[in-house]
Amino acid sequence: MSEAKNAFYAQSGGVTAVINASACGVIETARKHPSKIANVYAGRNGIIGALTEDLIDTSQESDSAIAALRHTPSGAFGSCRHKLKSLEENRAEYERLIEVFKAHNIGYFFYNGGGDSQDTAHKVSQIGESLGYPITAVGIPKTVDNDLPITDNCPGFGSVAKYVAVSIREAAFDVASMAKTSTKVFVMEVMGRHAGWIAAASGLACEKEGDAPHIILFPEIEFDKPAFLQKVKHSVDNYGYCALVVSEGVRNPDGQFLAEAGGKDAFGHAQLGGVAPVIAQMIKDELGYKYHWAVADYLQRAARHIASKTDVEQAYALGQAAVQLAIDGQNAVMPTVVRTSDNPYQWEIGSCNLADVANVEKMMPRDYITEDGFGITEKCRTYLQPLIAGEDYPPFKNGLPDYVELKNAPVAKKLNTEFAI
Amino acid sequence: MSEAKNAFYAQSGGVTAVINASACGVIETARKHPSKIANVYAGRNGIIGALTEDLIDTSQESDSAIAALRHTPSGAFGSCRHKLKSLEENRAEYERLIEVFKAHNIGYFFYNGGGDSQDTAHKVSQIGESLGYPITAVGIPKTVDNDLPITDNCPGFGSVAKYVAVSIREAAFDVASMAKTSTKVFVMEVMGRHAGWIAAASGLACEKEGDAPHIILFPEIEFDKPAFLQKVKHSVDNYGYCALVVSEGVRNPDGQFLAEAGGKDAFGHAQLGGVAPVIAQMIKDELGYKYHWAVADYLQRAARHIASKTDVEQAYALGQAAVQLAIDGQNAVMPTVVRTSDNPYQWEIGSCNLADVANVEKMMPRDYITEDGFGITEKCRTYLQPLIAGEDYPPFKNGLPDYVELKNAPVAKKLNTEFAI
Numbered sequence: 070m071s072e073a074k075n076a077f078y079a080q081s082g083g084v085t086a087v088i089n090a091s092a093c094g095v096i097e098t099a100r101k102h103p104s105k106i107a108n109v110y111a112g113r114n115g116i117i118g119a120l121t122e123d124l125i126d127t128s129q130e131s132d133s134a135i136a137a138l139r140h141t142p143s144g145a146f147g148s149c150r151h152k153l154k155s156l157e158e159n160r161a162e163y164e165r166l167i168e169v170f171k172a173h174n175i176g177y178f179f180y181n182g183g184g185d186s187q188d189t190a191h192k193v194s195q196i197g198e199s200l201g202y203p204i205t206a207v208g209i210p211k212t213v214d215n216d217l218p219i220t221d222n223c224p225g226f227g228s229v230a231k232y233v234a235v236s237i238r239e240a241a242f243d244v245a246s247m248a249k250t251s252t253k254v255f256v257m258e259v260m261g262r263h264a265g266w267i268a269a270a271s272g273l274a275c276e277k278e279g280d281a282p283h284i285i286l287f288p289e290i291e292f293d294k295p296a297f298l299q300k301v302k303h304s305v306d307n308y309g310y311c312a313l314v315v316s317e318g319v320r321n322p323d324g325q326f327l328a329e330a331g332g333k334d335a336f337g338h339a340q341l342g343g344v345a346p347v348i349a350q351m352i353k354d355e356l357g358y359k360y361h362w363a364v365a366d367y368l369q370r371a372a373r374h375i376a377s378k379t380d381v382e383q384a385y386a387l388g389q390a391a392v393q394l395a396i397d398g399q400n401a402v403m404p405t406v407v408r409t410s411d412n413p414y415q416w417e418i419g420s421c422n423l424a425d426v427a428n429v430e431k432m433m434p435r436d437y438i439t440e441d442g443f444g445i446t447e448k449c450r451t452y453l454q455p456l457i458a459g460e461d462y463p464p465f466k467n468g469l470p471d472y473v474e475l476k477n478a479p480v481a482k483k484l485n486t487e488f489a490i
Numbered sequence: 491m492s493e494a495k496n497a498f499y500a501q502s503g504g505v506t507a508v509i510n511a512s513a514c515g516v517i518e519t520a521r522k523h524p525s526k527i528a529n530v531y532a533g534r535n536g537i538i539g540a541l542t543e544d545l546i547d548t549s550q551e552s553d554s555a556i557a558a559l560r561h562t563p564s565g566a567f568g569s570c571r572h573k574l575k576s577l578e579e580n581r582a583e584y585e586r587l588i589e590v591f592k593a594h595n596i597g598y599f600f601y602n603g604g605g606d607s608q609d610t611a612h613k614v615s616q617i618g619e620s621l622g623y624p625i626t627a628v629g630i631p632k633t634v635d636n637d638l639p640i641t642d643n644c645p646g647f648g649s650v651a652k653y654v655a656v657s658i659r660e661a662a663f664d665v666a667s668m669a670k671t672s673t674k675v676f677v678m679e680v681m682g683r684h685a686g687w688i689a690a691a692s693g694l695a696c697e698k699e700g701d702a703p704h705i706i707l708f709p710e711i712e713f714d715k716p717a718f719l720q721k722v723k724h725s726v727d728n729y730g731y732c733a734l735v736v737s738e739g740v741r742n743p744d745g746q747f748l749a750e751a752g753g754k755d756a757f758g759h760a761q762l763g764g765v766a767p768v769i770a771q772m773i774k775d776e777l778g779y780k781y782h783w784a785v786a787d788y789l790q791r792a793a794r795h796i797a798s799k800t801d802v803e804q805a806y807a808l809g810q811a812a813v814q815l816a817i818d819g820q821n822a823v824m825p826t827v828v829r830t831s832d833n834p835y836q837w838e839i840g841s842c843n844l845a846d847v848a849n850v851e852k853m854m855p856r857d858y859i860t861e862d863g864f865g866i867t868e869k870c871r872t873y874l875q876p877l878i879a880g881e882d883y884p885p886f887k888n889g890l891p892d893y894v895e896l897k898n899a900p901v902a903k904k905l906n907t908e909f910a911i
Contacts, residue, residue, distance in 0.1 A: 084667045086660075114670035142660055144667035151671060234890055239507075239563055239792035242893060246505045246565035249535035250572060255788060274890060343767060343785075364764075366784035367676060371660035374796055377889065457889035468798065468878035469655055469695060472663060 073105055074176025076395070077119060078127075079112035080144035080211075081182030081189070085225030086232075086373040087384035088211045089145050091181050093138035094388025095209070096127055100135075105396040110173060110480055115149035116180070116189060120162060120488050122169050124480035137473035139385060140463035142373035145475050148182075151490065153189045156199060165488050166193065167202040172483040177205050177395045181388075183212035183223075187403060188427035194401035207391045208403035208423050211384075213370045215266040218429040219421045220405035222456055224387060225370065227380030230270030231457035232372040233259050233314065236365065238274040241281030241312035244361070248310035254301065254352050256362040257282075258345035260369060261316040265289050265433045267369070268316035270453055272445035281312035286348070288318030289433050290442040292327060298355050300443055305358060315344050374470050378459025383416070390418045414455030494525055495597025497816070498540060499548075500533035501565035501632075502603030502610070506646030507653075507794040508805035509632050510566050512602050514559035515809025516630070517548055521556075526817040531594060531901055536570035537601070537610060541583060541909050543590050545901035558894035560806060561884035563794035566896050569603075572911065574610045577620060586909050587614065588623040593904040598626050598816045602809075604633035604644070608824060609848035615822035628812045629824035629844050632805075634791045636687040639850040640842045641826035645808060646791065648801030648877035651691030653793040654680050654735065655878060657786065659695040662702030662733035665782070669731035675722065675773050677783040678703075679766035681790060682737040686710050686854045688790070689737035691874055693866035702733035707769070709739030710854050711863040713748060719776050721864055726779060736765050795891050799880025804837070811839045835876030 078095050080088055092111075099106040111125040112118030118125070125146050127135070138145055156163055169175070180190040187208040194206035210217050215226035237257055244255040261267045265287035272285055283304040286292065304311035319327045328344035345362040352358055383406050390404035403426055407419040437449035445453075463470040499516050501509055513532075520527040532546040533539025539546070546567055548556070559566055577584055590596070601611040608629040615627035631638050636647035658678055665676045682688045686708035693706055704725040707713065725732035740748045749765035766783040773779055804827050811825035824847055828840040858870035866874070884891040 080667070084664055117670065141663070143663035147670055148667045149671040150668075231889055235795055236789050236793075238890060238893070239794060240788040242562070242564035243505055243788045243792040246501070246569045247571075249538065249568055250570040252788075257789075273888070276888070343764070343783075345785075346764060361787050362764075362785070363787035363789050364766075364783070364785045365789065366782050367661040367664045367673075368657050368678075368784050368786065368789075371664040372657075373660060374656055454888065459889065460883070460886055462881070462883070465881055467694070467697070467875065468652055468880065469659060472659070 073103060073107040075174050076106045076109045076177035076179060077112060077170065077175045078109050078179040079115045079118060079181065080146055080148040081115045081180060081186035082148060082150060083213065083370065084144040084148050085211055085213050085370050086142040086228040086376045087224050087381050088181060089138040089141045089143065090381050090384035091209050091211060091224060091388035092145060093135055094385040095179055095392055096135050098389045098392040102392070102396055106177060106392070110175065111146040113477065114147035115151065116153065117149045117151055117490055119169055120165055120490060122482050122484050124173065125477045126480045129478040130475050134473050134475055139381065140373065141472040142371045146477065152185045153192055156192065163196055163200060167196060167200055168484065170202065170204065173480065176203065179207055179209060179391055179395070181209040181211050183214065184217060184428060184430060187217070187423055191401060191423035191427045194423060197400070205395045205398065205400045207395045207399070208426065209387055209391045210403060210405070213260060213267065214264055216264045216430045216432070218426060218431045221408040221416065222406055224380060224384035226266060227377035227456035228372065229260070229267055229369050230453060231377040232369045232375055233267055233271045233365070234273040234457060235375055237271045237282050237312060237314055240363065244310045244312055251359060252361050253305050253310050253358040254349065254360040255312045256345045256349045256360065257314050258317055258343060258362070258364045259314055261288055262318040263288055263430065265316050268314050269433060269437065269445050269449055270457065271314040273450065273453055273457060279308045282314045283308065283311045284313035284443045285445065286313070286315040286319045287433065287438060287442065288316045288320065290438065291322050292319050293442070296441070298352070301352055302356055315348050317344055319344055373463055373472070376461050377457045378461040379456055381461045386418055390420070394420055411451050411455070414458065494528040496595050497527045497530045497598035497600060498533060498591065498596045499530050499600040500536045500539060500602065501567055501569040502536045502601060502607035503569060503571060504634065504791065505565040505569050506632055506634050506791050507563040507649040507797045508645050508802050509602055510559040510562045510564065511802050511805035512630050512632060512645060512809035513566060514556055515806040516600055516813055517556050519810045519813040523813070523817055527598060527813070531596065532567040534898065535568035536572065537574065538570045538572055538911055540590055541586055541911060543903050543905050545594060546898045547901045550899040551896050555894050555896055560802065561794065562893040563792045567898065573606045574613055577613065584617055584621060588617060588621055589905065591623065591625060594901065597624065600628055600630060600812055600816070602630040602632050604635065605638060605849060605851060608638070608844055612822060612844035612848045615844060618821070626816045626819065626821045628816045628820070629847065630808055630812045631824060631826070634681060634688065635685055637685045637851045637853070639847060639852045642829040642837065643827055643877055645801060645805035647687060648798035649793065650681070650688055650790050651694070651874060652798040652878035653790045653796055654688055654692045654786070655694040656796055658692045658703050658733060658735055661784065665731045665733055672780060673782050674726050674731050674779040675770065675781040676733045677766045677770045677781065678735050679738055679764060679783070679785045680735055682709055683739040684709055684851065686737050689735050690854060690858065690866050690870055691878065692735040694871065694874055694878060700729045703735045704729065704732050705734035705864045706866065707734070707736040707740045708854065708859060708863065709737045709741065711859060712743050713740050714863070717862070719773070722773055723777055736769050738765055740765055794884055794893070797882050798878045799882040800877055802882045807839055815841060832872050832876070835879065
């Protein structure tokens with residue numbers, strides 16, 4: 070074991086229902102290769118844990134606790150929103166990383182996150198060359214926004230996708246029951262400030278004429294109020310009700326978020342947020358229909374209880390693959406999901422260069438959205454369908470999901486220096 | 491079969507994840523007693539279907555379609571919010587009911603709903619005596635608000651309870667991950683305009699010191715802003731974050747709903763609604779914490795995918811029992827859930843008089859809420875715990891719950907008269 074190095078693993082950005090499944094894949098795989106990886110140290114609250122020498126000793130966790138990460142949502146070690154600047158802009162941060170890595174014999178760097186995080190991983194992968202510290206840096210994709218390039222899809226997305234499709238179906242059944250004498254319109258707001266992938270996924274619930282969602286509002290499509298209202302009316306006239314999904318990032322033709330269009334409250338604050346109530350009120354004002362609205366917010370990305378089995382399996386496999394790539398000596402790479410067949414759905418793990426991932430955002434192709442801008446096309450459905458396939462229920466205890474909370478014991482500090490973030 | 495009468499069944503008020511399980515219990519049981527009940531006619535959109543002679547012929551539905559009602563949320567025949575006035579106030583409605591019942595040989599009346607609906611069922615049960623039309627009227631309890639008297643609990647409630655407890659646990663795991671550099675406060679709004687049962691159920695997710703929800707705001711407890719803010723701060727100081735649940739019915743000391751306290755928008759409309767954003771903004775203004783908020787709305791009561799097994803079983807059993815009571819000749823009654831043991835949880839079906847149920851609202855006992863007004867007591871936990879026990883997943887197809895949509899074929903009209911509601 071003398072040659073073995075320690076590994077650093079951290080979670081970054083908004084967490085998901087399955088990012089811990091990737092952590093599980095990383096740690097379980099590392100444990101199978103003690104001659105290469107002595108121990109996995111997790112960053113407490115992401116990269117901040119590395120900068121502040123606040124490391125978590127995952128060897129203190131039992132095999133069963135690590136296995137339970139697979140069915141536990143959120144970031145078990147804490148995440149953070151902290152983007153490393155470039156080496157030129159903030160050399161001190163990189164030198165600090167090296168100082169901490171050296172002190173703890175860290176030779177592997179695993180960073181589990183979205184576009185910004187892959188950029189960070191890429192920067193770290195370069196410090197061997199630029200600052201003379203040998204490290205193998207591997208990114209692990211994660212983002213509910215599904216906006217990373219190259220990989221067919223991103224872990225975390227499939228489960229949000231399933232949640233929103235299940236939720237709009239259920240709520241639509243409810244509204245359909247009530248529509249005769251009560252609620253005629255239901256508005257569900259989902260995440261997606263820039264890309265409409267999550268909103269699009271709700272469209273999977275619509276399997277035949279008349280099914281909800283009757284309308285989807287995408288951030289990619291400029292909001293057309295008259296066309297929208299006409300479609301709401303058409304839905305109520307023809308199906309008795311209208312259940313619609315709106316992406317938080319929908320904008321007016323002038324580029325302003327609709328969520329910000331509601332004005333000020335009594336205290337002079339900007340409208341408290343939420344595009345769903347804005348849309349609902351607009352419908353009430355213009356068409357007079359009684360409405361209900363929901364904002365799922367964190368519920369959608371934390372909903373491990375209704376996670377997609379495909380998503381869980383891919384999240385785990387990508388964590389596993391990251392370790393394999395690292396012990397094979399590959400630096401500056403990210404494992405990817407490669408789709409080999411739509412139907413039957415088949416996938417395998419590939420890999421790509423971090424340089425090609427960093428700071429590239431994958432938007433919804435225009436031909437995934439129907440011509441009128443209010444729905445998804447068959448092409449989009451073919452892409453999305455397999456990502457929500459299968460259920461992977463967590464164990465339950467006392468009627469509730471039995472999620473693990475780790476001990477998260479600190480690694481003893483070796484440096485006597487503070488580092489201000 | 492010459493003696494057999496037809497039965498009328500209708501769903502009333504806000505629908506739930508399990509009201510169709512009661513419908514399933516009614517129809518499956520009726521089908522076993524063809525010598526007593528020839529056919530079950532369902533009211534399209536509740537009692538309105540009876541008044542307008544818009545009846546659904548459930549005999550057109552296959553056994554498997556009826557069986558699938560057990561796992562399908564919402565009201566399969568449509569519901570309505572229409573309360574019958576008293577006989578003195580609107581004799582025409584009762585005479586019309588008798589006209590329709592007589593035309594379709596209806597001798598049994600099953601009404602599946604909350605307090606108002608039990609009142610309607612009670613009024614109908616009296617028309618034999620008052621208007622000379624012999625009918626056996628049986629109520630079937632249903633309400634997510636859990637506010638019916640006598641019955642230990644109400645079908646529909648256990649599943650909402652499970653949904654909110656699961657959701658706050660999941661969201662809290664998420665916030666805990668993010669709290670170091672981002673969101674510190676999460677506010678989840680739940681239903682309950684008058685009674686805090688649903689909010690209380692979220693407290694089941696708190697199983698040890700520090701678990702979410704850290705604060706619950708009940709409609710029964712006058713909102714105390716300073717004490718509330720102090721508790722939010724305590725939670726963030728001690729646990730790193732605060733995840734709280736607020737009932738839509740929370741009021742200021744002056745009796746005003748907090749949801750209505752947000753003022754007017756740019757168009758002069760009252761605040762678009764939702765107490766969650768009001769609470770979140772208050773915390774931001776006073777304590778400066780970054781927040782997220784969610785409003786589950788219909789998602790919570792439609793969430794059949796995470797229904798409580800106990801709830802589903804009780805909903806079915808009550809439908810079954812209603813038919814048994816009716817064919818035993820009992821009029822003006824409602825089957826109830828009788829709890830015979832807390833631990834192990836045991837229950838059986840009892841019955842009570844509709845006269846004792848109608849228009850009585852069961853509020854949360856004060857000793858179910860902690861002294862400071864922000865949590866639930868052990869006594870409350872003992873009551874609530876079994877109601878969320880067990881999972882009862884629906885079948886899935888293409889990654890989505892496979893809910894049934896009935897044919898809902900109309901019964902041929904026999905009257906040539908219109909009736910205006």
